[in-house]
Amino acid sequence: xxxxxxxxxxxxxxxxxxxxxxxxxxxxxxxxxxxxxxxxxxxxxxxxxxxxxxxxxxxxxxxxxxxxxxxxxxxxxxxxxxxxxxxxxxxxxxxxxxxxxxxxxxxxxxxxxxxxxxxxxxxxxxxxxxxxxxxxxxxxxxxxxxxxxxxxxxxxxxxxxxxxxxxxxxxxxxxxxxxxxxxxxxxxxxxxxxxxxxxxxxxxxxxxxxxxxxxxxxxxxxxxxxxxxxxxxxxxxxxxxxx
Amino acid sequence: xxxxxxxxxxxxxxxxxxxxxxxxxxxxxxxxxxxxxxxxxxxxxxxxxxxxxxxxxxxxxxxxxxxxxxxxxxxxxxxxxxxxxxxxxxxxxxxxxxxxxxxxxxxxxxxxxxxxxxxxxxxxxxxxxxxxxxxxxxxxxxxxxxxxxxxxxxxxxxxxxxxxxxxxxxxxxxxxxxxxxxxxxxxxxxxxxxxxxxxxxxxxxxxxxxxxxxxxxxxxxxxxxxxxxxxxxxxxxxxxxxx
DNA sequence: GAGTGGTCTAGACCACCAA
DNA sequence: TGGTGGTCTAGACCACTCA
Numbered sequence: 126x127x128x129x130x131x132x133x134x135x136x137x138x139x140x141x142x143x144x145x146x147x148x149x150x151x152x153x154x155x156x157x158x159x160x161x162x163x164x165x166x167x168x169x170x171x172x173x174x175x176x177x178x179x180x181x182x183x184x185x186x187x188x189x190x191x192x193x194x195x196x197x198x199x200x201x202x203x204x205x206x207x208x209x210x211x212x213x214x215x216x217x218x219x220x221x222x223x224x225x226x227x228x229x230x231x232x233x234x235x236x237x238x239x240x241x242x243x244x245x246x247x248x249x250x251x252x253x254x255x256x257x258x259x260x261x262x263x264x265x266x267x268x269x270x271x272x273x274x275x276x277x278x279x280x281x282x283x284x285x286x287x288x289x290x291x292x293x294x295x296x297x298x299x300x301x302x303x304x305x306x307x308x309x310x311x312x313x314x315x316x317x318x319x320x321x322x323x324x325x326x327x328x329x330x331x332x333x334x335x336x337x338x339x340x341x342x343x344x345x346x347x348x349x350x351x352x353x354x355x356x357x358x359x360x361x362x363x364x365x366x367x368x
Numbered sequence: 369x370x371x372x373x374x375x376x377x378x379x380x381x382x383x384x385x386x387x388x389x390x391x392x393x394x395x396x397x398x399x400x401x402x403x404x405x406x407x408x409x410x411x412x413x414x415x416x417x418x419x420x421x422x423x424x425x426x427x428x429x430x431x432x433x434x435x436x437x438x439x440x441x442x443x444x445x446x447x448x449x450x451x452x453x454x455x456x457x458x459x460x461x462x463x464x465x466x467x468x469x470x471x472x473x474x475x476x477x478x479x480x481x482x483x484x485x486x487x488x489x490x491x492x493x494x495x496x497x498x499x500x501x502x503x504x505x506x507x508x509x510x511x512x513x514x515x516x517x518x519x520x521x522x523x524x525x526x527x528x529x530x531x532x533x534x535x536x537x538x539x540x541x542x543x544x545x546x547x548x549x550x551x552x553x554x555x556x557x558x559x560x561x562x563x564x565x566x567x568x569x570x571x572x573x574x575x576x577x578x579x580x581x582x583x584x585x586x587x588x589x590x591x592x593x594x595x596x597x598x599x600x601x602x603x604x605x606x607x608x609x610x611x
Numbered sequence: 612g613a614g615t616g617g618t619c620t621a622g623a624c625c626a627c628c629a630a
Numbered sequence: 631t632g633g634t635g636g637t638c639t640a641g642a643c644c645a646c647t648c649a
Contacts, residue, residue, distance in 0.1 A: 134644095134645095136617080137619070138619085162634060162635080163634080164633095172619080173619065173620045173621070174621090175618095175619065175620065175621085176620080178635085178636090179618085179619090181635095186429075187611060188611055192635065192636090193627090193634085193635080194627050194628080194634070194636065195627035195628035195629080195634055195635065196627080196628060196629085196633095196635080197633090197634060197635075198634090211610075212610045214608070214610070308609070308611045309609075309610040310607065310609055311607070311609075311610060312605040312607060312608075313556060313578065313601075313605060313607075313608060314602075314604075314605050314606070315558035315576040315578040315579075315601050316576055317575075317576050331574070332560075333558040333559055333576035333577070334558050334576070335556065335557060335558040335578075336558075338605075339610075358556075358557035358558050358559075361557075362556060362557045362581075363555070363608075364554070364555060364556075365457070365553070365554040365555075365556060365606075365608050366551070366552075366553055367455045367457070367551060367552040367553070367554060368430060368550075368551045379638090380638070381637080381638085405615060405616080406615080406616070407614095407615090415639090416639045416640070417639090417640090418637095418638065418639065419638060421616085422637085435615095435616065435617090436615085436646090437615070437616045437617065437645065437646050437647080438614080438615055438616065438645070438646030438647035438648080439615065439646080439647060439648085440615060441616075
């Protein structure tokens with residue numbers, strides 16, 4: 126029970142939502158786990174099942190939890206088939222399903238410049254891990270990716286580890302470090318290919334490319350990854366749904 | 369009341385949702401109107417207030433209805449400040465607010481080719497209205513727009529009418545024809561500027577542009593507008609939220 | 612104060628799943 | 631068969647708006 130007459134009143138179900146989120150951050154339930162049933166949670170927090178239900182509904186709507194009738198409520202994960210590429214909006218113009226492959230072309234640790242430090246909300250000069258890679262779709266190189274993450278939460282990460290995970294960064298973050306990305310923001314522009322990228326993607330200098338700058342956020346809306354993808358879009362496009 | 373043992377069982381609130389949508393399509397409640405209160409609707413459909421509430425919640429989540437505590441539930445509209453440019457994802461890199469202006473550079477009626485007819489789900493050869501225009505942001509030309517809509521639902525539309533509405537197409541569709549767009553899909557690619565566009569946007573031939581192909585849908589997910597925007601993105605970007 | 616949407620509860624029953 | 635989430639109801643009370 127909660128004091129309803131408090132000056133900074135918040136609906137009960139929102140408070141429950143915060144408590145659930147804290148259990149997720151704290152690692153009580155990890156990606157892929159089943160969380161306790163609605164009735165159990167109602168008992169734990171001393172509220173009705175309907176209130177817990179509303180909190181879970183909200184988290185399920187944000188793709189943080191997944192409900193499965195008859196089985197239980199699960200912590201969402203990037204590991205399952207079908208959800209693996211949840212943040213990838215690039216699809217073939219033909220609609221064909223494609224085979225993705227990742228080839229690592231660079232790995233280093235650097236000090237964060239002011240720009241990236243600001244975006245990732247860390248101190249300028251903190252250590253970043255930066256990865257460059259080439260993504261091929263059905264054998265054709267299409268994306269030149271540049272990824273930066275703070276080194277601190279990813280202790281022990283190295284180039285070989287990424288290779289082992291076959292370039293599936295989000296799976297690796299979850300499985301090995303318990304860091305789950307819940308949402309991302311992307312900024313798209315059209316640019317002309319630089320020499321470095323033109324060579325990697327087998328293009329002419331100055332060819333138009335789709336530039337996708339992405340910032341990914343983990344629980345509590347904390348930014349955890351910066352990414353710049355330069356994409357060839359002659360037979361692919363970026364899909365965006367407006368609602 | 370509804371037969372729950374029917375073979376093709378659907379939750380009551382979904383059936384209510386369909387009934388509400390039909391009233392929207394039929395024009396019983398037009399954009400900007402207040403719909404009856406939850407209690408009234410519960411009485412009309414012979415269900416509990418909670419069931420109506422769930423149906424309305426769902427429609428509100430799709431931005432089709434808007435709830436205002438203490439006042440009532442409204443049919444969403446593109447006419448209000450703040451919602452006017454709901455589908456415009458292009459923002460200044462600086463984050464500055466901008467003044468938009470539209471200059472019409474072309475207006476004609478044509479027969480639909482197979483491609484557009486397929487997209488708009490009309491017969492090839494049907495009459496389309498096609499508009500070309502130049503959008504300027506704070507005085508600078510940034511988007512070269514090409515718009516196509518079926519002529520049939522927009523009887524009496526002409527170039528002057530568009531000018532009167534100052535290029536705000538979605539407002540005009542609603543206000544003058546009762547056609548409200550509820551969602552859209554966009555496909556983005558990077559292309560090189562053609563001669564026509566380069567001249568309009570004061571660019572060099574071959575400069576990289578963001579190409580945005582949009583299909584907009586009205587109630588019942590019926591496609592009603594095709595649009596191709598070619599955008600200069602040297603100091604603007606397209607924002608996309610991934611969840 | 613009357614009317615609206617917003618929250619919360621308690622309880623019944625249904626649909627789905629696994630053992 | 632028992633446990634889970636999903637639907638539906640009825641009723642109480644709160645917060646907001648406006649006359």
